[in-house]
Structures are given as C-alpha cells and as structure tokens.
Amino acid sequence: MxxxxxxxxxxxxxxxxxxxxxxxxxxxxxxxxxxxxxxxxxxxxxxxxxxxxxxxxxxxxxxxxxxxxxxxxxxxxxxxxxxxxxxxxxxxxxxxxxxxxxxxxxxxxxxxxxxxxxxxxxxxxxxKLDATELAETYGMSYAFFKSQPELWKKLNQAVEETWTPERFQAEVKNTKWWQNTSATARQAQVMAKTDPATYKATMEGARAQAQQIAVKVGAILSPTNVELLARNIVHLAWNEEQVMGFVGQYVKFGADKTLGGMAGQAASAIRKEAYALGVSVTDQSILNSAQYLVRGLTTMEKVQAGLREHAASLYPAWGEQIMAGATMQELATPYRQVLAQELQLPESDVDVFSPKIKAALNRVGADGQPAPMDLNEFTQMVRSGPEWRRTTTAVDKAMGIGREVLAQMGLVS
Structure with a gap:
C-alpha cells in the first residue's frame, strides 16, 4: 500500500x-x-x-x-x-x-x-493504439470523431503515422474545432454522440427550465426560442445573467394587454409611481422598461429616478420638492379638495391629471416664471366653468339671487 x-x-x-x-x-x-x-x-x-x-x-x-x-x-x-x-x-x-x-x-x-x-x-x-482506442483516450467515441471532419482527419492521420497518444492529444488541441469550442460545448457535443439518452434527458430538462423561466419573468417564447435557450444552457453553460438577457427580449403583452410574472410586477410598480408623480406613460414605454429590468440593463431605482426627473420638468414650480421625495398627487391635495368640493365630486375621483388642476399648478407669471394659483384664484376659476354651474350649489345660489331680485321688485314676499 x-x-x-x-x-x-x-x-x-x-x-x-x-x-x-x-x-x-x-x-x-x-x-x-x-x-x-x-x-x-x-x-x-x-x-x-x-x-x-x-x-x-x-x-x-x-x-x-x-x-x-x-x-x-x-x-x-x-x-x-x-x-x-x-x-x-x-x-x-x-x-x-x-x-x-x-x-x-x-x-x-x-x-x-x-x-x-x-x-x-x-x-x-x-x-500503439488503434483508432477506437485513440479516440477513447480523449473520452470521446469513435463515432464522435467520425462526425467531426477535422477530428476524423486527425484520427486517421494518427493511426496511419502511428502517433503517440501525447502527440495525438497535442494535434487535437490545435484543431480549429477545439480552439473555437468551449469545454462545455465540447462536452455536450460528445455526449450527444456517445450517450444520446443522457443528452436527450439533459436537453429536456433544459427546455423545461427555459419555459419555467419564461413564465416567471413574463416572457413569451416560441418553440424555436425555447430550443435555442435550452441549447445555450446545455452547450454554453449560460449563467443566470445570460439567460435573463435572452429571455428579457421576449417580454410581451398577453392577449389581455397585460404583462405576467416579474415583468407584470415591474409594470405595476412603474404605473403606480408614474401616477403618483403626475406623469403619463405609454404602454410601449412600460414594456421597454420591463424588458430592460428583466435583462438587467436597468434597475427599478433608475426607472423611478427617471420618472421623478420627468415630473420635475413637467411641474417646474414644484421641481425641488419632487426631487426631495414628494409626489405631485400629494402636492396637489389642496387643489384636489377644492375641485372635489366645488364640483360635488368624490375626492378619489379627482387627481393631478385634471386639466384645471394641472393649469393651476403650472401657471406662468407675467415674467415668464412659474406662478401657481393660490387657492382663492383656483376656486374662482372652478366656479367660472360650466361644470360648476350644473352643481346644486350653483343652482341654489342662482335661485337665491332670483328670489332676492323678485322680492326687491315686490313680486314675492
């Protein structure tokens, strides 16, 4: 021993x-x-x-x-x-x-x-080895060498010229196939020829993994893309970053115009943040951001920061407060309350996207600088509109004025 x-x-x-x-x-x-x-x-x-x-x-x-x-x-x-x-x-x-x-x-x-x-x-x-033995010194089958023209030529040359195993090894490592094929890809190619049952099972597992990842992130993969991703997982040993980079390209809206999985969660968060900041976002913009998030090309923090910068440019009078963390829905609360009260609307139905509120928040003064309306000015603006005149408050006020005029004329007591 x-x-x-x-x-x-x-x-x-x-x-x-x-x-x-x-x-x-x-x-x-x-x-x-x-x-x-x-x-x-x-x-x-x-x-x-x-x-x-x-x-x-x-x-x-x-x-x-x-x-x-x-x-x-x-x-x-x-x-x-x-x-x-x-x-x-x-x-x-x-x-x-x-x-x-x-x-x-x-x-x-x-x-x-x-x-x-x-x-x-x-x-x-x-x-002195025959062709089969030489092939097996590499852990590769004779059949695999036969499937690769460059390797097949080397194997025949080795047998004909009675190369030693070490020379045969050096010659194989100098082939274009060896130098241009990763170790993982070589292993997968050899498995496909020498152990087809195991290779088939490995590929089936990779296909299932590809489909699970697609569902998880909200991607819609065609059978061709499932096969391509599975092959890259097996032959190229793709890591999570590479897999997500591939799958993220195929994040798409479903038939109901919604996104699923991680992309759907991201879209929901983006819409919520945009609403709070008073920023309008298109479906395409949300889709692009969701794809970038899944692919690791951006982060939710960066997306939110971009929305906040956009909001600061849309509401210049409030830019400093927005960048400090405030939302436009919060900053517009007094205006929302006035509008809801004057037009007799539920406050939940009134937001910063109302044309009257947006106009009040973004009014520009005579000097060209932002000069938001105060609440008294805003109240008068609301009451000057046709919506207010249809409210019960406006009708009651008009009726009251009418009775007062008629009383002054002695027509009513």
Whole structure:
C-alpha cells in the first residue's frame, strides 16, 4: 500500500520508495525521492521506452517538477504506488490523466531490458493504439470523431503515422474545432454522440427550465426560442445573467394587454409611481422598461429616478420638492379638495391629471416664471366653468339671487 514517505514493501511504501526498493533488489541504488531519481541515467522518449525504464509525472500542478514515478513494464503499462492509502497498481500511459501529466522517461544504467524480455534487440514498446482506442483516450467515441471532419482527419492521420497518444492529444488541441469550442460545448457535443439518452434527458430538462423561466419573468417564447435557450444552457453553460438577457427580449403583452410574472410586477410598480408623480406613460414605454429590468440593463431605482426627473420638468414650480421625495398627487391635495368640493365630486375621483388642476399648478407669471394659483384664484376659476354651474350649489345660489331680485321688485314676499 502507498504510504507517504514509506520505504517498506510490506508495511507501506510511496512511489519513489517502490522504485528504490525494486532496483535495490537487483543491486542498483537509486536516490530516495522522485525529484532526485529523475536525474539518474539518461532521457528516453516515450516511443522508445522499454521494460525497466522509469517514467515520471507532474501530478501536483502547484509545484514545478516531477512528483510521481513508476516503472515501465512494456505494452504501454507501468507499475507504481499511486497515492497514500491505495495499493500498488498497474496503469496505462494512454490514460488521459497520465498523458496530461507526463514529464519524462529515464533509462537506468545496469538494466538489461533485452535479457529481461528473452533476448534480441531493445524493445519498441511504446503504446500503439488503434483508432477506437485513440479516440477513447480523449473520452470521446469513435463515432464522435467520425462526425467531426477535422477530428476524423486527425484520427486517421494518427493511426496511419502511428502517433503517440501525447502527440495525438497535442494535434487535437490545435484543431480549429477545439480552439473555437468551449469545454462545455465540447462536452455536450460528445455526449450527444456517445450517450444520446443522457443528452436527450439533459436537453429536456433544459427546455423545461427555459419555459419555467419564461413564465416567471413574463416572457413569451416560441418553440424555436425555447430550443435555442435550452441549447445555450446545455452547450454554453449560460449563467443566470445570460439567460435573463435572452429571455428579457421576449417580454410581451398577453392577449389581455397585460404583462405576467416579474415583468407584470415591474409594470405595476412603474404605473403606480408614474401616477403618483403626475406623469403619463405609454404602454410601449412600460414594456421597454420591463424588458430592460428583466435583462438587467436597468434597475427599478433608475426607472423611478427617471420618472421623478420627468415630473420635475413637467411641474417646474414644484421641481425641488419632487426631487426631495414628494409626489405631485400629494402636492396637489389642496387643489384636489377644492375641485372635489366645488364640483360635488368624490375626492378619489379627482387627481393631478385634471386639466384645471394641472393649469393651476403650472401657471406662468407675467415674467415668464412659474406662478401657481393660490387657492382663492383656483376656486374662482372652478366656479367660472360650466361644470360648476350644473352643481346644486350653483343652482341654489342662482335661485337665491332670483328670489332676492323678485322680492326687491315686490313680486314675492
């Protein structure tokens, strides 16, 4: 079993302890640690390895240099103590993990691979894989390579020219497909070919997610757009910001001219704020703001600030108070009360949008500066209009004047 720092074949041993003890059994002394063992003997390229050569790897990317060693056995296999707590095992140089972390091969003086293998020339024992094996060293199926013309060409070239796995890996990483396709997209494309059932289930889940998000925000997505969003979620690993940016484009009014979900809540808040400030807003303006809010291009605070600035420009005499937090419905309360009383209307039916109130609030003086009417002036203006003359107060007042005139003429007592 691999024991960090261990150097005993029975009680536990680490990777460099294993190589040291094995070589010692044949009368060859090696330094104790991997970092020193790599300096013994001479370098051997991977395609020239033979049994007994040491193979070195960089498994800890936080530190530079070799930190793992094994003994090459031939046929692309090596024996090593992989990690603390694990038994000594045989692994393949073609495994993606070791291909990525390969550092060097070293031939130790005194090791006779020819005699160990039964005589003859030094063995050519580099791992030689067929097309299917080469494809699988990347975790990709043969079928997937065949579906990508650029990769298919590389795979055939690798087999024909007997590339080593590491060269094949480097060549694949230099393809346009690899460089122009994100890791997530590569994974999804491979899944679609190698595990279609899982890919289908993943896409179904993404479609359901896309539809749920659309309902949540009040967007109306066509089947084509649902499919596009689902594909982007699976193939491009879109985050929430990207998803909302896409969905927000399709926030639309329903058949009843209302917005649903988050967009509907935003529209309601915008209408409420606009009414309080005495600002008229169009449906298109509300829709635009709701879309921007869903897409994260603005905030409700910014929308409300824009409405307040608009109100300050519409009611210049009251601009300072509006910017300080007051609403025009509040500022117009005395005028609303007078208008409601004089015209005998419920106060709830009178607001700042009344032409008479708006005229009173925005009257301009002789000097061209804002000069709102005082309440007495406003009362007289209201009473001069035809609406007031139809009220019972006006009728009673007219009747009273008529009786007084007739009494003065002696026609009534």
């Amino acid at each position: 691999d024991v960090w720092g261990g150097n005993d074949l029975r009680n536990g041993i680490d990777c460099s302890g294993l190589t040291q003890q094995v070589f010692r059994a044949y009368g060859i002394e090696l330094p104790r640690v991997t970092y020193d063992q790599i300096n013994v003997g001479y370098s051997v390229p991977q395609n020239k390895l033979r049994p007994g050569d040491l193979v070195f790897f960089d498994t800890d990317r936080k530190k530079s240099g070799p930190d793992h060693v094994g003994i090459y056995m031939g046929g692309g296999k090596f024996i090593h103590a992989p990690r603390p707590g694990s038994p000594v095992k045989i692994s393949s140089l073609a495994e993606g993990y070791y291909m990525d972390r390969w550092m060097a091969g070293r031939r130790i003086p005194g090791v006779d691979a020819a005699s160990a293998s039964g005589g003859g020339e030094a063995l050519e024992v580099a791992p």
